[in-house]
Amino acid sequence: MSDAAAIALPASIRVFERGWLSSNNILLVDEDRSALVDTGYATHAAQTVALVQHALAGRTLDTIVNTHLHSDHCGGNAQLQSQWSCETLIPAASESAVREWDEARLTFRATGQTCERFAFTGTLAPGQRLKLGGFDWEVIGAPGHDPDSLMLYASEPRVLISADALWEHGFGVIFPELEGESGFAEQQAVLDAIAQRDVATVIPGHGAPFANVGAALERAYSRLAWLRADPARNAKNALKVLIVFKLLEVRALRFAALEAMLANAAVLHAAARQLAPESAWPALLRELTGELAKSGALVLREDGIEAPANAT
Missing domain, CATH: 3.60.15.10 (Ribonuclease Z/Hydroxyacylglutathione hydrolase-like)
Structure with missing residues (x-):
């Protein structure tokens, strides 16, 4: 700030x-x-x-x-x-x-x-x-x-x-x-x-x-x-943005919690449906969080993700 x-x-x-x-x-x-x-x-x-x-x-x-x-x-x-x-x-x-x-x-x-x-x-x-x-x-x-x-x-x-x-x-x-x-x-x-x-x-x-x-x-x-x-690009961007936003708030998330967000939050659900069938959502989350980790937006853990130390 x-x-x-x-x-x-x-x-x-x-x-x-x-x-x-x-x-x-x-x-x-x-x-x-x-x-x-x-x-x-x-x-x-x-x-x-x-x-x-x-x-x-x-x-x-x-x-x-x-x-x-x-x-x-x-x-x-x-x-x-x-x-x-x-x-x-x-x-x-x-x-x-x-x-x-x-x-x-x-x-x-x-x-x-x-x-x-x-x-x-x-x-x-x-x-x-x-x-x-x-x-x-x-x-x-x-x-x-x-x-x-x-x-x-x-x-x-x-x-x-x-x-x-x-x-x-x-x-x-x-x-x-x-x-x-x-x-x-x-x-x-x-x-x-x-x-x-x-x-x-x-x-x-x-x-x-x-x-x-x-x-x-x-x-x-x-x-x-x-x-x-390619409207799927908008959906993919939306999921990445909303995942990082939630992570900035709570600082750490397990993959199970991320999967629950996709199931229960209508906007995330709609975006995920544009990208993959529901059975493939766990793999989709691993792919997206992997890309976010490479860009430095988050840190991958074995069971989930966490915000970088300098994230605000």
């Missing part, structure tokens, strides 16, 4: 770059109010509160904005709401799922992840505008990675808060495609929408803010074309 400073951002915008278990947090402060865009994962929630407290230096947090409701972007909502009586704005398309706290629709159960229940006070939809950090932000729909996801764009500082729609080297897993729904076409449209705007700096959901937006878009278009050429 670091307070990203390599890219020159307006003084009213501060980025807390987090490890991959939590999304980045973007703190925007002006004379009228303070707001935090995305709140990280549940196991990092106390740290998120401490970071925000320190940065606000006695001011209250007035607003939480969630770009989307994957657990690594909204897992700190509940603790922040306990600390401050702040309004919370979520994507309008997720409103009923949060009101009913439908963990299946919210994907927490489907991905084997957790999120403490939180409330919301309002919603955001594409085309709306927000005043945050002294700037006017356009709300842009960003389906692809998540059907309900949003981005925020401010034309005056030419800053895009892209969530998981664009990273410096790619974008988030295209989850709808795992369950037979359209996602690749939507991701293409989102990249096109970014390309049509005058963006000088991107604040991604993961990784440091970056300025070479054209090069990042080229890499993203190339990766998307590669995934569309």
Whole structure:
């Protein structure tokens, strides 16, 4: 975790770059109010509160904005709401799922992840505008990675808060495609929408803010074309990402627990079905974890896997 400073951002915008278990947090402060865009994962929630407290230096947090409701972007909502009586704005398309706290629709159960229940006070939809950090932000729909996801764009500082729609080297897993729904076409449209705007700096959901937006878009278009050429690549990537995410949370997993995740978590189950018959899932897990071990993402044990000592 670091307070990203390599890219020159307006003084009213501060980025807390987090490890991959939590999304980045973007703190925007002006004379009228303070707001935090995305709140990280549940196991990092106390740290998120401490970071925000320190940065606000006695001011209250007035607003939480969630770009989307994957657990690594909204897992700190509940603790922040306990600390401050702040309004919370979520994507309008997720409103009923949060009101009913439908963990299946919210994907927490489907991905084997957790999120403490939180409330919301309002919603955001594409085309709306927000005043945050002294700037006017356009709300842009960003389906692809998540059907309900949003981005925020401010034309005056030419800053895009892209969530998981664009990273410096790619974008988030295209989850709808795992369950037979359209996602690749939507991701293409989102990249096109970014390309049509005058963006000088991107604040991604993961990784440091970056300025070479054209090069990042080229890499993203190339990766998307590669995934569309063979959708099994998206499924394989999804399983690897979700295995590493769970490992960052629990630090060690037995192969039996991984097999149980494939059986019981709907998103992992759907991804595994695209790659192999259920009888071959133990071998599939050995193959995937072996590849992750070679890349340094995890350490293989005889009976399971563990996180590397330096993993965050």
